[in-house]
Amino acid sequence: MDLDLLRTFLAVYRAGSLTGAAPSLGLSQPTVTAQVRSLEDQLGRQLFVRRARGVTPTPAADELAARIAPHVDALATVAIGEADPFATPVHLAGPAELTTARVLPALAGLVASGLKLRVTFGLAEDLLAGLAQRRFDLVVSTIRPRGRGFAATPLTDEEFVLVGPRGFDGDPRTAPLVAYAEELPIIRRYWRSVLGVRPPAGPAVVVPDLRGVLTCVRAGMGVSVLPRYLCAAELAAGDLVPLLDPPEPPINTLFAVTRAEPCRAGPAAVRDALLADAAQW
Missing domain, CATH: 3.40.190.10 (Periplasmic binding protein-like II)
Structure with missing residues (x-):
């Protein structure tokens, strides 16, 4: 199976839309759509349900993402090396109000240094589920996540x-x-x-x-x-x-949440910047 098709699938899965995935892949939206359809044809299973705004992953997509994400991410890390920690976009998620008022301003310096940021708003439970499914790299959460799959660091009250x-x-x-x-x-x-x-x-x-x-x-x-x-x-x-x-x-305590595994350089830099800035919130 073509690795490029798996990379495209994973980008769409994490972005929640075909259009949103295109910039991070350096592809046009029609090309992204064609690659997803090609992968669906090869698998013989529908991966996404098209909606008016974005796509919703099917159970088959959830299963595929869980299986391939660690390996695709590992290959990407090897490919880009350590010279450019911001070569891969960081997918950040959090509540709209807090993210807009506090989180994004805290990351201006990283963006100036080359960070590529993709932001999603939503409710804590939904975003933490997306983190577990590898749709996001870091979630700013208003609740402490449950389970051993998360690493939660308190930001502020x-x-x-x-x-x-x-x-x-x-x-x-x-x-x-x-x-x-x-x-x-x-x-x-x-x-x-x-x-x-x-x-x-x-x-x-x-x-x-x-x-x-x-x-x-x-x-x-x-x-x-x-x-x-x-x-x-x-x-x-x-x-x-x-x-x-x-x-x-x-x-209420706010948390910076990542998966309980070694964190890529980009998400780690975002987490550290938030921890440093949160003291002023």
């Missing part, structure tokens, strides 16, 4: 704060809630740990991005619970106001 818009003088326990999910995940935890009760059922506004939640609160749509790093500038400017000042606000 994010503090949560209950905020309202400028001039808010009501009772936050009865105010409309703005959340990023119907289940009120962050709000529910804050209500229970600080107020000792469950939050009211049913948020007024649901926006699946904490940056959108911040915008809604700032516009006066209600109150919410946000990581302090995300709203520090708005709090300093008075556009948002903290509604409570608990002696021990809820916190």
Whole structure:
């Protein structure tokens, strides 16, 4: 079987799209598509389900990736040698808000030194599954992964704060809630740990991005619970106001997660840069 077909398959598997894999391979999107189809024909099995945005791997693709990834990666490492640790793109994944606000700025120096970065946003459980499947090299996770297949290094603790818009003088326990999910995940935890009760059922506004939640609160749509790093500038400017000042606000530990195996030079450099910068977060 052609090694180039396996390399292309693995790139598509990790990128989650045919178009996204093309730049890292130095190929056009039609060529990537043709190579994936050729591999599917040789195997007699469908590897990807085409979606409106990207592709979804089939169980056959998951099995193939698990079998070939260590060997293809090892061959690539031998081919590029140690002279250029950034010759292969680093596939980084994490929550959209934290990655945008903190993670990416911390990697500017590495990019200037030649790092090629491919970034994916998503929920922690999904991203950790992708890390295990070798779709990603490093995941910034809001939860500590389970199992022996991961190596998790604590980055920092994010503090949560209950905020309202400028001039808010009501009772936050009865105010409309703005959340990023119907289940009120962050709000529910804050209500229970600080107020000792469950939050009211049913948020007024649901926006699946904490940056959108911040915008809604700032516009006066209600109150919410946000990581302090995300709203520090708005709090300093008075556009948002903290509604409570608990002696021990809820916190959550963030982790830099790789697979429990020797780390390539590129992902290791990204992890080390994040650890160094996280002290300022």
